[in-house]
Every structure is written in C-alpha cells, then in structure tokens.
Amino acid sequence: MSGLRNSPFGKRLRASQVDDNNGDDLDAQGHRRNRPRINPIFGGAAASSSASTPPLDSAGSGSSNSDSFFDSLPKHGARQTPKDYGDRFVPSRESGDLRTSYHLRESGPATPARNKIIPSESDALKEQANAIFNTILHNEVTPPSPRPSSPARSIDPGAHPIGSAPTTPTRRRLFAYNSPSTSSTGTPNRRLDAPTDEVYSMSPVRSQSRQLLESPRRQLRSVCKTPYRVLDAPDLADDFYLNLVDWSSTNVLGVGLGSCVYLWTAHNASVSKLCDLSNQGDVVSSVSWVQKGSSLAVATTTGRMHIYDATTLQLTRAYPAAHSNRIGALAWNSHVLSSGSRDRTIHHRDVREPNTKPFKRSTGHRQEVCGLKWSGDGGPSSATLASGGNDNKVCIWDLRGSRRPTHGFAATLGSSSTTDPAAGTVSGEEQGDAPLWKFHEHTAAVKALAWDPHVPGVLATGGGTQDKHIRFWNVSHGTMLHQLDTGSQVCNLIWSLTSHELVSTHGFSSTTAQNQICIWKYPTLNMVASLTGHTNRVLYLAMSPDGETIVTGAGDETLRFWNAFPKRGHDSGRAESRLDYGRLIR
Numbered sequence: 001m002s003g004l005r006n007s008p009f010g011k012r013l014r015a016s017q018v019d020d021n022n023g024d025d026l027d028a029q030g031h032r033r034n035r036p037r038i039n040p041i042f043g044g045a046a047a048s049s050s051a052s053t054p055p056l057d058s059a060g061s062g063s064s065n066s067d068s069f070f071d072s073l074p075k076h077g078a079r080q081t082p083k084d085y086g087d088r089f090v091p092s093r094e095s096g097d098l099r100t101s102y103h104l105r106e107s108g109p110a111t112p113a114r115n116k117i118i119p120s121e122s123d124a125l126k127e128q129a130n131a132i133f134n135t136i137l138h139n140e141v142t143p144p145s146p147r148p149s150s151p152a153r154s155i156d157p158g159a160h161p162i163g164s165a166p167t168t169p170t171r172r173r174l175f176a177y178n179s180p181s182t183s184s185t186g187t188p189n190r191r192l193d194a195p196t197d198e199v200y201s202m203s204p205v206r207s208q209s210r211q212l213l214e215s216p217r218r219q220l221r222s223v224c225k226t227p228y229r230v231l232d233a234p235d236l237a238d239d240f241y242l243n244l245v246d247w248s249s250t251n252v253l254g255v256g257l258g259s260c261v262y263l264w265t266a267h268n269a270s271v272s273k274l275c276d277l278s279n280q281g282d283v284v285s286s287v288s289w290v291q292k293g294s295s296l297a298v299a300t301t302t303g304r305m306h307i308y309d310a311t312t313l314q315l316t317r318a319y320p321a322a323h324s325n326r327i328g329a330l331a332w333n334s335h336v337l338s339s340g341s342r343d344r345t346i347h348h349r350d351v352r353e354p355n356t357k358p359f360k361r362s363t364g365h366r367q368e369v370c371g372l373k374w375s376g377d378g379g380p381s382s383a384t385l386a387s388g389g390n391d392n393k394v395c396i397w398d399l400r401g402s403r404r405p406t407h408g409f410a411a412t413l414g415s416s417s418t419t420d421p422a423a424g425t426v427s428g429e430e431q432g433d434a435p436l437w438k439f440h441e442h443t444a445a446v447k448a449l450a451w452d453p454h455v456p457g458v459l460a461t462g463g464g465t466q467d468k469h470i471r472f473w474n475v476s477h478g479t480m481l482h483q484l485d486t487g488s489q490v491c492n493l494i495w496s497l498t499s500h501e502l503v504s505t506h507g508f509s510s511t512t513a514q515n516q517i518c519i520w521k522y523p524t525l526n527m528v529a530s531l532t533g534h535t536n537r538v539l540y541l542a543m544s545p546d547g548e549t550i551v552t553g554a555g556d557e558t559l560r561f562w563n564a565f566p567k568r569g570h571d572s573g574r575a576e577s578r579l580d581y582g583r584l585i586r
Contacts, residue, residue, distance in 0.1 A: 223529035238555025245540035256284035288330035299327035340369030365389035388446030462490025497547030507537025
C-alpha cells in the first residue's frame, strides 16, 4: 500500500481531499503547511528545491514534500495568473466569414462623393481597366457569403455564471472531410455532382471573375492627350466673363487680343488682322461668328458693337451705343444678333434693318449677363435663347412670346406699357414678357451654355468656382435631367457634332486637378478623356465646322488644338449621307 500512496494517483487523491477542507493543507500534527506558489512542472528555483523524490518508507505519513500538478490550479479567492495560449491562431471556418468578422462593405450602390476629383491623366480605357480590376479584387479577396445570414454566437446565461473561470472550449476539427448535407442550415445547397461546380475548376480565380475577364468589352476610342498645334496668343485676357474665341463655318478662327481682332485660316494657317480699336481707346470683350457666312460681330468693353465682313476685312455695321457697359456675350440666330451686357440687359437686333435700336429687350438678370446661346437645331425650339448671369441664374427666353401668364410682371419691374417709336415695336420688358423658365439651382456665375444638337430641348449649363456643377435641363418641361459635380470651375461647354459627348473646360479647383479639358459621355456622364496642357484656367473654347477639332484658349496666352472627336460617320453610328450638300460647299 505504501507504493500506492506514493504513486501519482495517491498524491492526486490526497490533494483532492485537502481541497475539500476549505483549501487548507495540514501536516500529520494538524499544523498548516505553506505550499509553493510555483508549479514544479514548469521548473524554477523554488520548484527545484521542492520537487524531490518522495521516500519509499513514508507510507501513511501524508507529509510528502512534493507537490502535484493539481496544486497549481486556482482556488476560490486566490489570485489567478493569465494563461499563455501562444502566438498561433487558427480561425474556425464555421464561426463566420471575412465580411462579418472584419465588417467589410457589401456590394451595393456607393455613396456619391461630395466633390468629384478629376484625375490629371485619365481616359475611358484606363477607367474601364480600373473598374475591372476593382471588381475582380473585390470578388477574390472578399467574396460574397453563401450563407443566408451572418452567424450569431449562441450564449447560454447559465453556462458561465458571473465571476466563474472560463472553461476550455470543446475541441473541434478545423477541417471536416464530409459532403455537405441539405439538412444543415449553415451549409449552402450545392450540387457536387455537377461538373461545372467551382470546386472542380482549374482556374486560379473564381467563376465570377473568370466570367468578367472572358466577357466581351465595349471597344472604346482613344483620345490623343497632346495638342497637335499650339499658337501664341499674346494679350489674351484672363477674364472669366469674356468670350474672345470663335470658329466660323468657313473654317476661320477669330480671336480677340487686346484691342485687336485676328483671323486665322485653318486650311493654310494664314493670319490676318481684322480690326484695331486702340485709336478709340477700346478693348475687345466678345467675338461671335454668324451660323453660316463670313460676318463676325465684335463687342467692346465700352458697350460698342461692330459687324465685319471677314472676306473683305471691312466694317459693315456699327452700333456705337449698343449697351451702357461692356458686352461680354454675343449670340446669332440667323439675322438676329443678341448681346448680353454688364448693364444686366439682353438686346436683340436685326442686322438687316438700318435702325440701330434693338427691336426687343429682355431683362431677367440682376447682375451681368455673361453667357448667351441660341438653340440651333432647326426644330420648334429654334427660337429659344438661353442666358446665364453672374446672379447664378439661367433664363430661357422665347422671342415669340411667353407661354406662361405674366400678369403683374411689368408692374414688378417698374416699367410702363409704352411703345418705342425708334425701335418700331414694343420692348420686351415693357411688354411684361417674363422668361419662359428661370433656373435657380446654380450657386455661382453661369457662363457655360450648350444646346444638345442630338436631342431637341436639352440644355447643358455649367457653374463657376462656388458651384462646379454641370446640369442638364429639359426646357420643354422646365425640369433638371442630370447633374454632375466636376470638382472644378466650369468655364465652357460644347457638344460634339459626331457623337453624343460633351466637352467642358475648367479653371479653379479645390483639388489638385485643375485647368482640365474633359470629355463626357452623355447620358451616362462617364469621362471619356481628360486633357491637360494649359497652365491657367481654360476660359475659351470653340469647335471646328467638321466637329473633329476643338481649340482652347487660356490666360497662359496660348491656343491649343486637340483632335477630340472621330470623323463624321466613322464612329458616330451613322453613315454619311450623299444628300448632305452643306458639307461639300466651302
């Protein structure tokens, strides 16, 4: 029996009996014995002194100096030492997935950013490649969970009372080599007997990624990022409210430089001076070509307006007092010339009449009129004029008369219903004609205006530094169709004639990207290309008559020519018509 007592089993039995006596360990004489605090199994100085081999003749004494492994277990009220589980952690695949454990975002519509950052170098091909890469990375790293819901940990309140020590978790296998059963709620319903199952795939990527890589993609055209021609333009004003560059239907570019206007012929690159207003002490503030022909209207900062024949370089009409302040915007509608001034009015003149007075005036802006554009689609809305002002408003005018009731509008403006005998008709504000529509959504000056040549009645407008938005309007119903936050000041807008795309030029920006020339696809509003080259804000924009080339001007005193659009009928989706005789006449 002495051998049984000194055996490890006997020691453990005596230790369990001692633990029942309120944790007191007594020797043969009934005195309390101090026990070592260090477990002798893990070594140490104290352990080495006490971990001696018990004598064989100590049977029945119960006074062994050795300590068993169970003596190191924590007792009630005693201080517990933290356990060391090591530095290796193997996650359980059944406890959750990556999305649930790390709170990864689910696939869904992303919240649009408040300010859109235009990249300095970007095009449609790069954007498409980045989108495909992001999608594949999302599928491979954080695939969608096959479970219907996130697993929840079941907690039994009675299993672990408060203050009790944690128990060792149940040992489970990390990998289970059994077929998934349909009775288990945590196992998705899969058919492993299907040859197309993902477990039998030899591809290194998932089936969704492989399908995305193998699917055909839309062929995108590439846009040259460098201008094919750069011209010096000394004294080109760096003023947001001026319009000093325009391209005629006869392929002649008109540019206002200081007090002079120069003509640059595209087919032979010849330059000629049209006029010089330095002897009058005046400065050119706006130039505009008639839709078809060689007539060029030139406006000045003192409110004068002149019409020249570019073929003979002769002055044909002069309006010495067209406005009381500078004229920053001009727009033609056949023989009708409209001018917007800093005096907040818009005047309409028939250049065929000998009278210099306007036959109609439009007053709807409270500050300078800095943008004017006639709709030139030839449809029912060809008599519609869009105006933008420094008061952040966009007005739509119909010279045939307002379609809305305007009772009391004349009294609001403080004007009387009188007839102007010099003009031969009643002026617009005296008639009490209100704008057909007035849009208030912009929060900065509106200079950029462009009518969609492909969809009648669609107008694009761009706001200044405090707005940075391009908005699209349906003027037939007076509603906003789309809006795009460009993150930069919008200086000009122009639609492509060969594709349903829009060009915007930009200036000041709150981000690093500024002075950009962006091409947008409509109506998706995806960026086709972003062109850089100007060191100042791009304030001037014009398009060649064939619709393939655009020219931009900036305060850096340069004019840059870009091949922005494909040829007519090549990529625009429609073939050239042999009945289009207008293209054959030069």
